[in-house]
Amino acid sequence: MTSTIRQFSRRHWLKLCLSFVVLILVVLSVPMLRASDKTADYPPPAPAKDDSYFGANIQRTMTLLATSTPKHRHRVRILFYGQSITKQEWWLEVEKDLRQRFPNADLQIENRAIGGFASPVLIRTAEHDLYPFYPDLLIFHVYGPEPEYESIIANVRRRTTSEIAFHSDHIxxxxxxxxxxxxxxxxxxxxHDSHSTEWLPQIAQKYGSELIEIREPWKQYLKDNWLKPKDLLSDDAHLNDRGNFLLGSLVKRQLRYxxxxxxxxxxxxVKTYVVGKDVKWKNGKLVLEFEGNRVDVIAAKSTDSKSHQGRIxxxxxxxxxxxxxYTITRPSQAIGVDWPAIIQVSWEKPLIIEDWTARIxxxxxDASQFKFEVRGSKTGFDGSEVSDRKFVSNSGRVVIEPDNWWLKNSYEYSRQPIPKGFEVKWQVLPMFVDEYVVPKVEDSSQEYLTTLAQNLSNAKHTLEIIPNxxxxLPIQSIRVYRPPLVAKE
Structure with missing residues (x-):
């Protein structure tokens, strides 16, 4: 049975994604609203039969949230990522719940989900959206082939210290x-049953992730309330208000300390080294040997009015x-849909901080064939090409594979022509500072954190901070991030 189901999966997800492309217009055309007050009218799901394991694999994040106080507000970054289901309003209810339960935490929450992008596509946009964001907690769901799904999870474990909570498929x-x-x-x-109840638990165990199982509770909710699956849907797949209420409720209850x-x-x-205790100034500089791929510095609780700077x-x-x-931001949108016009831009030669434009x-x-030219704000004109060929710019700072152009896909979805002269824009941004400028501390309860370097090789390094x-320098501590060592599949 399992073998048959696996053989069916690739054909199934393709058809599922095609249906999403047709149906998602309804979802994307409605402005994103805050969680509806209508949720109070719906009966809650039955308590879990066994909730003793809830939150077991996200306790670093939950500890930061729960131990935040008015005098010490921990900074916590949470990212929702996936497809159109993740974009729906349920995530706003989860955000609202976290802010109410943990009012002292310094929460930074974003949703970067992209409707209709199954795992083989989302794995490419993740290079711009997910790993550079480096969340403390990733809340994730995606449809599509399982190998690409697993690759995203493995990449998160390999390239960040993020905890991961993913949920199974609804009914x-x-x-x-x-x-x-x-x-x-x-x-x-x-x-979907096999994927949710067999494969996802294996992946959760393999990568130490939190699995939020919603499939069985969903069935139970339908049974308890004399409902049919369509009563929680706005179409064949997407959630209506009650479906959003149920998914949000099932996710919220598992985010537990x-x-x-x-x-x-x-x-x-993630280790924090206190200056003066774990690491000390010596010979006019601060030196720390560490192992990991990211290092931050946290300013002292109070500083004088002088400008303090130092070389890194x-x-x-x-x-x-x-x-x-260096990181490349998600390219700007195509016309008529909130999809990036290019789903991934890469590079062959070292980047510099600048803005880029690809002009048609x-x-x-139908946007199946076009010519374009690329220009950087500092590099200048950097070459031109036709859409069905791999593009490597003259400087080597821009690489675009033919199948990463998403203009034809966007036209097929929106039926809005792409005009001559249409521009796609992105930026190259630093995940580092060469010179640390101590920020002015205006609220001693917050952490004034500066990332000195992110996306280093996950290995041993030596950090030096040298005052000008x-x-x-008024530095409270240095924080080092070492992703789990997960072998590449």
Missing amino acids: TWLPTGTFLDDKEKVNGYQW NPKFPTDSWKDL LIDGKPPSQFPEL TEINE EKGI
Whole structure:
């Protein structure tokens, strides 16, 4: 049975994604609203039969939230990522709940989900959206082939210290068990059942992630309230108000703090070195040998009115000399849809901080063929090409594979032509500072944190902070992030 289901999966997700493309217009055309007060009218889901394990794999994040106080507000970054289901209003209810339960935490919450982007596409946009954001907690869901799904999870574990909570698939249809059932719907139901109840638990265990199981609670909710799957849907897949209420409720209850859980899996992933205790000024500079791929500095609780600055060296070099410490933002949208016009831009030669524009110089009606030129704000004109060829710019700072252009896909979805002269824009931003400028501390309860270097090789490094003037810089601590060592698949 499992083998048959796996063989079916790739054909199934393709059809599912096509249906999402047709149906998502309804979802995307409605402005995103704050969580509806209508949720108070719906009965809550039944309590979980066993909730003793809830939150077991996200306790670093939950500890930061729960131990925040008015005098010490921990900074916590949370990212929602996935497809159109993740974009729906339920995530706003989760955000609202976290802010109410943990009012002292310095919460930074974003949703960067992209409707209709299954795992083979989302894995490419993740290079711009996910890993550079480096959340403390990733709340994730995506449809699509399982190998690409796993690759995203593995990349998060390899490139960040983020904890991961992903949820299983909700119920869109239930078989009757009779000859009246549509065979293709039965196959789809069985694939989602196998994916949710067999494959996802294996991935959660393999990568130490939190699995929020919603499939069985969803069935129970339907049974308890005499509902059919369509009663929680706005179409064949997307959630209506009640469906959003249910998904939000099931996610919220698993984001739980429990100090009795073991800390072995996360306590050494992020370490904070207190200046004057764990690391000391010596010979006019602060030196720390560390292992990891990111290092932050936190300013002292109080500083004088003077301007304090210092040079940063990693392994004897300014961070700007490490090519991997630059990031490319998500390219701007196509027309008629909130999809990026290019789903991934990469590079072959070291980047510099600048703005980029790809301009369409010729294009046919359905955007299947076009010509374009690329220009950087500092590099200048950097080459031109046709859309069906790999583009490597003259400087090597821009690489675009033909299948990463998303203009034809956007036209097929929106039916809005892409005009000649249309521009796609992105930026190259630093994930480093060569010179640390101590920020002015206006609220001593907050952490004034500056990332000195992010996306280093996950290995041993030496950090040096050298004041520009005599004396020491007002630094409270240095924080080091070491992602779990997960072998590449």
